[in-house]
Amino acid sequence: MMLPERTVERLSEYRRSLLQCLEEGKTHIYSHELAELHHNTAVQVRRDIMFIGYTSMQRKGYDVRELISVIGDILDSEKGLNVAVIGVGNLGRAITTYFVGKRSRLNIIATFDVDHNKIDRVISGVKCYPLNRLKEVVGTHNISIAIMTVPADSAVEVSEHLVEAGIKGVLNFTTIPLNVAPDVYLDEFDMITSLEKVAYFVKMTKK
Amino acid sequence: MMLPERTVERLSEYRRSLLQCLEEGKTHIYSHELAELHHNTAVQVRRDIMFIGYTSMQRKGYDVRELISVIGDILDSEKGLNVAVIGVGNLGRAITTYFVGKRSRLNIIATFDVDHNKIDRVISGVKCYPLNRLKEVVGTHNISIAIMTVPADSAVEVSEHLVEAGIKGVLNFTTIPLNVAPDVYLDEFDMITSLEKVAYFVKMTKK
DNA sequence: GTGAAACTGTGATTTAATTAACAATATTTC
DNA sequence: GAAATATTGTTAATTAAATCACAGTTTCAC
The missing domain is CATH 1.10.10.10 (Winged helix-like DNA-binding domain superfamily/Winged helix DNA-binding domain)
Incomplete structure (x- = not known):
């Protein structure tokens, strides 16, 4: 149930x-x-x-x-689940440093980027891999969840790679709504929308 | 309506x-x-x-x-609304750089922090003020919305200052649920919860 | 040990959000 | 220009989520 x-x-x-x-x-x-x-x-x-x-x-x-x-x-998986952060910009870094060590059954164990200056760097103990090794690393490390913090213009393409690599859950922080296979769980969070919503209710309650 | x-x-x-x-x-x-x-x-x-x-x-x-x-x-306020980011950590920086220039009616015009190394620094054209000048700056710049990205242990205290300073909408990114005055609109976003939710549904659909 | 007080657990009800169903209207086809 | 088609706008039905109302326990006060 x-x-x-x-x-x-x-x-x-x-x-x-x-x-x-x-x-x-x-x-x-x-x-x-x-x-x-x-x-x-x-x-x-x-x-x-x-x-x-x-x-x-x-x-x-x-x-x-x-x-x-x-x-x-109820919430946790018995053996825990492994998580990757895709896109090591400000947001990706924020999330990675924020999470590490916080939840024992949910571990961020890799980040991915295309920028050569970021690849192989380690943030809060988590190594950054080149995006083209996604499928391989997801497989060997048994990663089932991806947090997407890539720039908007590569979001769609990256999401397709994720699904192909066997990811089963995506938390999307880009402002592009994604389409994933039906057996992949998708949660989207859009900061612009959140802020515009706050602005709307502020405007309305002022009146 | x-x-x-x-x-x-x-x-x-x-x-x-x-x-x-x-x-x-x-x-x-x-x-x-x-x-x-x-x-x-x-x-x-x-x-x-x-x-x-x-x-x-x-x-x-x-x-x-x-x-x-x-x-x-419907959504925009006629004259626009001014926004401040409270807490210039990784997440605060991410949000600030991300937003600037994106929405003409919703401008981030100040950030706040307690760290002396950050105060007076400018990120994406937005200046960082010391947190103890909150009330003053909110007043002079007519800021009505705050985005909270401070560490968990100072969240409650900071939120009280915000309300006192006259903020009318809060977007809370800390993991502490806040209580604000009833005329202040509050939206909370909790990354840990989002990720745990994804994990739960991944776990459940695997079965 | 009896009555009042403080909580929980849950069936019934209400409210909010989504979806179905379809009439109304404009466009295209022949 | 009549019939078929594609699309909107809206009422009604359904589903999901939250709230009400209250019976059932346990504890406390006396």
Whole structure:
């Protein structure tokens, strides 16, 4: 059974708050507390947790450690998944340095670029390969997810190589909407759109 | 009347495709063509366009130039809005260099940081100010939108300063969910969550 | 140990977003 | 110029997501 997208997002967010709680020595947490940390309601939290089949000790709130583990069982792949960043510009570097070491089951293990000055350089312990070795490296390192941060004008071409190389999930940060094979999961994030959306709602609430 | 969030997002995306069309000399476009460029359906496109009250010459598709202008009337503020980037790390730099010059009605006109090595430096024509001058600079330059790319541990504090300084829209790239005053529009984007979501759906479709 | 209070879990309802269905209209074909 | 075709605009139906309402527990106060 596949969870709703929004629920998956929220679970990921809950988990991070929960890890934080653990560090602070908090062993139990109420639905309304978790809700407060994430701009949403206690009912929503309970519903999300219900989806993953976890039940608390009533009246004591959820056991933080247990809940983290249950969310892990849902979200994480048993053996972890390997990730590559395609395009080592400012954004690619930001993402790479940002991620490394943050999630044990989701490792960035390669970056790719066409620029000879970048190839073979190491950023936060991750080596940069030439883009034309994509298929080979994806194969040998068993990479299944790609984060695309290439310039707009090469986005389409690169995405085709990714699919061909056997990538199963793409997180697209370019402003070009991509088309991938139907068995490849695609999530797109467009900064211009996000900013224009904020601008629209700012404009509208001013009135 | 306020448009649905998703519609606003799609309109922003359509506009960019339309601008592209214009460059290529295409004067009219059918709903199904626009749909194809954005992983969605012709009906969805027509509904979105219906929302903004534009009607085409039937059977010829939408007039590209006119549609761009109508979308502009909806999304843009007449005088434009000024934007600041808070936190000049890798991500802040990426966003700044990326945006400058891209949208005429939405200008990044300042960045802020606490690091003395960054203060007074100019990136893509945008000057970096010390964070303690936030309120002053926001006032004098009439900045209404902030893009937050500061480290997680200072996120909450900085967001409070933003609200106090009179910011009306926040685009939060930190992994800390923020609480802002109810009249401030907040959009959050969390890379870890995005990546974990991709990983979840990759894992699930493998099975 | 009884009643009040504090939470959770979930069926029922509501709201938001998408999709289906099709009438209306313009264009082309013959 | 009538019939066939392609496309839009919109009402209605469907689906997905969020919220309400409340019964069921456990705990606490006395």
